[in-house]
Amino acid sequence: MKKISIFKKPITQYSLFMPILCLFLVLIVNLIQTPHFFKITIQNGVLYGYIIDILNRSSGLVILAVGMTLVVASSGGTDISVGAVCALAGAVCVAALGTGETYKMPYIAAVLLALLIGLICGVFNGFLVSFMKVQPMVATLILFTAGRGIAQLVTGSFILYVKPKSFTYLGSFIPGVPIPTPCFVAAFVVILTWLVLTKTSLGMYIQSVGINSKASFLVGLNSKVIIFLTYVFCGICAAIAGLISVSRTASIDANNVGLYIELDAILAVAIGGNSLAGGKFSLAGSVIGAITIQALTTTLYAMRVAADQLPLYKAIVVVAIVAIQSPVLRKWFKNLTLKLAPGKPVKEAM
Amino acid sequence: MAIGKEILKMRHITKNFLGVRALNNVDFTLRAGEIHALMGENGAGKSTLIKVLTGAEEFESGEIWMDGIPHPIINRSPQEAQHNGISTVYQEINLCPNISVAENLFIGREPKKHGMIDWKTMNKKAKEALAVLDVDIDVTINLENYSVAIQQMVAIARAVDISSKVLILDEPTSSLNDFEVSKLFAVMRKLKERGLGIIFVTHFLEQVYEICDRITVLRNGELVGEYEVDKLPRVQLVARMMGKDFDDLAEIKREHKGSTGKEEVVVEAKGLGCSGKIKPFDITVNKGDVVGLSGLLGSGRSELARALYGADRPDKGVLKFKGKRFTSRAPIDSIRAGMGFLPENRKEEGIIADLSVRENIIIALQARQGMFKLLSRKEQEEFADRFIDLLKIKTADRETPVKQLSGGNQQKVILARWLLTNPDFLILDEPTRGIDVGTKTEIQRLVIKLAEEGKAIIFISSEIEEMLRTCNRMAILRDSSKVGELSGDEITQVNIMKAIAGGTTV
Ligand SMILES: Nc1ncnc2c1ncn2[C@@H]1O[C@H](COP(=O)(O)OP(=O)(O)OP(=O)(O)O)[C@@H](O)[C@H]1O
Numbered sequence: 144m145k146k147i148s149i150f151k152k153p154i155t156q157y158s159l160f161m162p163i164l165c166l167f168l169v170l171i172v173n174l175i176q177t178p179h180f181f182k183i184t185i186q187n188g189v190l191y192g193y194i195i196d197i198l199n200r201s202s203g204l205v206i207l208a209v210g211m212t213l214v215v216a217s218s219g220g221t222d223i224s225v226g227a228v229c230a231l232a233g234a235v236c237v238a239a240l241g242t243g244e245t246y247k248m249p250y251i252a253a254v255l256l257a258l259l260i261g262l263i264c265g266v267f268n269g270f271l272v273s274f275m276k277v278q279p280m281v282a283t284l285i286l287f288t289a290g291r292g293i294a295q296l297v298t299g300s301f302i303l304y305v306k307p308k309s310f311t312y313l314g315s316f317i318p319g320v321p322i323p324t325p326c327f328v329a330a331f332v333v334i335l336t337w338l339v340l341t342k343t344s345l346g347m348y349i350q351s352v353g354i355n356s357k358a359s360f361l362v363g364l365n366s367k368v369i370i371f372l373t374y375v376f377c378g379i380c381a382a383i384a385g386l387i388s389v390s391r392t393a394s395i396d397a398n399n400v401g402l403y404i405e406l407d408a409i410l411a412v413a414i415g416g417n418s419l420a421g422g423k424f425s426l427a428g429s430v431i432g433a434i435t436i437q438a439l440t441t442t443l444y445a446m447r448v449a450a451d452q453l454p455l456y457k458a459i460v461v462v463a464i465v466a467i468q469s470p471v472l473r474k475w476f477k478n479l480t481l482k483l484a485p486g487k488p489v490k491e492a493m
Numbered sequence: 494m495a496i497g498k499e500i501l502k503m504r505h506i507t508k509n510f511l512g513v514r515a516l517n518n519v520d521f522t523l524r525a526g527e528i529h530a531l532m533g534e535n536g537a538g539k540s541t542l543i544k545v546l547t548g549a550e551e552f553e554s555g556e557i558w559m560d561g562i563p564h565p566i567i568n569r570s571p572q573e574a575q576h577n578g579i580s581t582v583y584q585e586i587n588l589c590p591n592i593s594v595a596e597n598l599f600i601g602r603e604p605k606k607h608g609m610i611d612w613k614t615m616n617k618k619a620k621e622a623l624a625v626l627d628v629d630i631d632v633t634i635n636l637e638n639y640s641v642a643i644q645q646m647v648a649i650a651r652a653v654d655i656s657s658k659v660l661i662l663d664e665p666t667s668s669l670n671d672f673e674v675s676k677l678f679a680v681m682r683k684l685k686e687r688g689l690g691i692i693f694v695t696h697f698l699e700q701v702y703e704i705c706d707r708i709t710v711l712r713n714g715e716l717v718g719e720y721e722v723d724k725l726p727r728v729q730l731v732a733r734m735m736g737k738d739f740d741d742l743a744e745i746k747r748e749h750k751g752s753t754g755k756e757e758v759v760v761e762a763k764g765l766g767c768s769g770k771i772k773p774f775d776i777t778v779n780k781g782d783v784v785g786l787s788g789l790l791g792s793g794r795s796e797l798a799r800a801l802y803g804a805d806r807p808d809k810g811v812l813k814f815k816g817k818r819f820t821s822r823a824p825i826d827s828i829r830a831g832m833g834f835l836p837e838n839r840k841e842e843g844i845i846a847d848l849s850v851r852e853n854i855i856i857a858l859q860a861r862q863g864m865f866k867l868l869s870r871k872e873q874e875e876f877a878d879r880f881i882d883l884l885k886i887k888t889a890d891r892e893t894p895v896k897q898l899s900g901g902n903q904q905k906v907i908l909a910r911w912l913l914t915n916p917d918f919l920i921l922d923e924p925t926r927g928i929d930v931g932t933k934t935e936i937q938r939l940v941i942k943l944a945e946e947g948k949a950i951i952f953i954s955s956e957i958e959e960m961l962r963t964c965n966r967m968a969i970l971r972d973s974s975k976v977g978e979l980s981g982d983e984i985t986q987v988n989i990m991k992a993i994a995g996g997t998t999v
């Protein structure tokens with residue numbers, strides 16, 4: 144009785160099956176609607192096409208979703224301050240560079256300053272959640288409301304424009320490179336995070352703490368520090384997304400940068416098949432979730448849905464996606480596959 | 494005692510989990526006024542049969558008949574089963590830790606007055622329900638403040654209180670000691686007189702022979718047979734369960750080397766205490782010692798262990814570990830210093846449910862190594878496989894989430910976790926809880942072997958037999974303080990019983 148023989152899992156049991164299916168469905172709809180949907184052309188030396196556009200525009204959300212995934216996994220709560228932190232970090236960067244013909248300080252220094260702001264916000268959230276044991280929603284509500292206010296203070300409640308052309312590189316293209324810069328940044332964040340999670344034991348720790356923090360404590364994990372770190376990381380991710388966002392428009396409008404994006408980030412995590420109760424997570428799932436949300440938006444625009452009606456249609460599709468992934472329907476799927484591939488009796492291998 | 498008509502019939506029950514056939518064409522019959530033992534090794538399918546019956550799990554094929562209902566029934570939920578007269582204590586206590594004991598007892602059927610919950614009546618009735626089992630505790634505080642044993646008693650009290658036709662007890666006695674078991678048995682006998690049918694799952698053979706009328710044996714999801722207790726001697730029962738001959742009574746007993754006073758001291762606590770949990774105590778554990786902790790419910794056995802390990806931070810006294818003064822700020826310090834601690838509450842403090850068997854086994858070792866020294870995948874797999882073999886952990890695969898294992902197999906995984914860290918000082922709080930007879934003997938042997946290799950061990954078990962077999966010294970606890978010690982030939986059943994009951998101070 145050593146081990147029971149191993150059976151292949153049916154395909155529907157893989158955790159990424161549903162997220163990929165959802166993305167696939169959205170893309171199929173596109174293909175029917177817009178036959179040239181997958182066409183990629185080169186104009187003015189850069190790549191053009193719906194697909195490129197989706198990848199480009201989803202970059203910020205992908206980065207936020209990565210940070211949000213870890214926060215959800217470790218603490219079973221969400222960080223609703225990410226949108227405000229986007230705005231704050233963007234505002235600080237723009238204010239630091241100034242609105243003159245040249246930068247007031249080296250560009251890189253301003254970027255680092257913005258990242259530092261994100262980090263401080265993360266430290267604040269993380270401290271409240273892990274050490275003060277404030278509920279995540281409540282703890283991050285503070286910056287959710289205060290963050291934009293601080294951003295307004297930084298910009299003096301004006302919409303500020305940055306003049307040097309190089310400021311837009313981060314949000315669009317670096318001259319001579321055909322692929323949008325945000326895609327590189329997103330890929331970098333995703334890959335780096337993935338490497339850190341899998342090449343150290345941090346990934347396992349985060350899941351362990353999220354699943355059972357008492358047991359994790361007894362096996363020697365410091366759950367407080369681990370939860371704290373995920374919030375700090377999420378703050379930095381928000382700052383990066385904010386930088387991309389202000390670079391796209393070469394301006395900061397503290398009222399609108401990253402508005403409601405926390406909801407999309409949480410949704411991306413959920414569409415990615417991750418439980419919002421914490422524990423096991425799939426980074427790839429969240430990335431796919433983020434791209435799905437953007438694909439949906441782009442699709443609706445391509446179908447000429449008016450911008451003010453967009454949320455309604457988006458909501459309808461989201462409801463459908465979430466329903467497909469609901470436990471009830473999953474069980475139904477599982478039963479279906481079990482009927483198709485019945486289990487064999489457990490064999491003893493003495 | 495006449496055994497009445499059949500009140501429950503399960504026929505040809507088949508249940509598959511993904512890729513694993515947990516039950517294959519199993520029949521089970523329960524009669525009014527009988528106590529029916531459901532026996533089998535870890536992972537045989539006992540809990541699954543019960544969950545299928547009560548609607549906690551669905552099943553693929555088969556029929557369930559109940560007396561008085563002219564057609565087969567399917568309980569779609571435990572509530573529905575309760576409605577049909579079946580009340581259950583599941584193997585993993587499924588009460589709510591963060592509400593009061595009284596609320597746990599009456600959740601869903603709270604006494605009402607003017608449409609509002611009548612707290613006074615509820616608390617009074619809760620006290621009464623527990624008094625049946627001789628448990629006298631404050632019912633208004635949260636359940637989580639009590640030990641696993643008390644939680645188990647609360648779960649039993651609740652089920653007994655609502656039982657009407659069938660009462661199911663899935664390893665209710667796994668953390669109870671003899672006193673509590675006898676209380677439970679008295680209640681079971683009363684219910685039996687009233688004509689209830691009781692299904693009783695346990696790994697304690699003595700208990701089966703003491704109280705049961707009939708035995709159904711399962712092995713690997715298949716029915717082996719149904720027997721009357723007096724027609725199936727113990728040796729044969731074990732053989733039926735394991736599918737081979739095995740003598741579970743094999744003599745294991747430590748030779749008590751008389752204390753020479755020269756043993757190397759590993760752990761030495763002086764006046765160590767933790768307010769509200771355990772009063773200051775002295776204890777020493779030497780190399781090669783297996784020190785047992787014995788005491789009644791709430792006597793502070795686990796609390797003493799937790800204070801030594803630093804799971805609760807002691808606020809009084811000194812602890813010396815391997816000759817040096819040692820203060821642990823968190824368990825990680827203790828692990829690094831060479832301690833290991835297997836907690837009694839498997840579900841709440843032991844398993845990390847969604848992680849795989851492999852991850853659950855290596856996690857303590859990984860934590861000791863530190864975040865940046867990830868054990869290679871190959872090492873992890875080797876470690877996991879080694880213990881899956883050694884402890885005969887029954888799992889579809891090493892990547893199976895540990896929550897899908899049967900209770901006893903989960904327990905083995907946690908034990909594996911600590912054996913892997915190879916500590917100098919190992920605290921085992923109910924290490925064989927829910928483990929079947931064959932493996933239990935193996936584990937007792939293993940504990941003795943570890944001690945002989947020079948480890949210091951603290952062993953807590955509510956089963957005195959087991960302590961007698963493994964321990965060479967025994968500390969007695971009462972009312973959150975250590976009241977005495979027995980060693981060598983003083984360790985006998987009678988002496989221990991006397992000491993923990995508190996007649997005389999030893
Ligand atoms: N949710 C689940 N998913 C997959 N397999 C499961 C699940 N629950 C139980 N099993 C498998 O079904 C088999 C029977 O398990 P069950 O819990 O009924 O055993 P048991 O007889 O109660 O054992 P124990 O004495 O350890 O409690 C085991 O092989 C177990 O791994």
Ligand SMILES: [Mg+2]
Pocket residue numbers: 539540541584663899900901
């Ligand atoms: Mg069981």
